[in-house]
Amino acid sequence: KVEKDLIRQENILKLLSIMKTLIRNTKMIYCRIKLSKTNYKIYDNSLILDKPNLKQIQDIYKKYCDHKKFKSVQPLFQNDITAHQVMGYFHDGKMVAFTLLYELDKKNIESLQFAWDYEKPKLRLGIKSLENECAWAKNNGYKYLYLGQDDRYKSQFKGYEVLGPL
8 A cells, every 4th residue: 555655646746747847838829919900890789888797797608618618617706897897799689798808008908708608609709709899999099909828710810919028
C-alpha cells in the first residue's frame, strides 16, 4: 500500500510538472475590432437594457452553456448585469440573447460575454450580435471593441486586429 501511494504521488508530481510546462508554453492571443474600418448596421431587434432581469439572463445563459456542452461554467451574478451594460436581442417580442459590455474607457469597450438560447439557429445571432455591437460602439464614439481571446471565427469581421505585446 505504501509503495502504491508513493507511485501515485510520483505520478501526480509528474503530471503537475507537465501542466506547468504547458501553461508556460501556452500563448494567449487577444484581439479587437478597429471600428473605423467597419460599416455594420445596428440590428433592429437589439437594445441596451435599462433594467436587465437576472433570472431571464441566467435562463438564456444556461441554454447557451447546455447547447455548447461546456464542462465548467462560471455562473452569472446580479453584479455581472449591474456592473456592465447589457445588450439584449429580441425575436418575436422575446429576449433570446444578450451580451455583457464593459466600458474600459471613453474610447474602448469590451464584449465580455455573449449568450443566446439557440431555439432558432437560423437567426445566426452569434454573428449578428458582433456586427451589431460594432455598429453600436462606433455610433457611441468608441474606437475599439475588444473581444478577449482570439478565435478563428472572429477574424472574419472587418477591422479585426490581433494584439501584440505592450
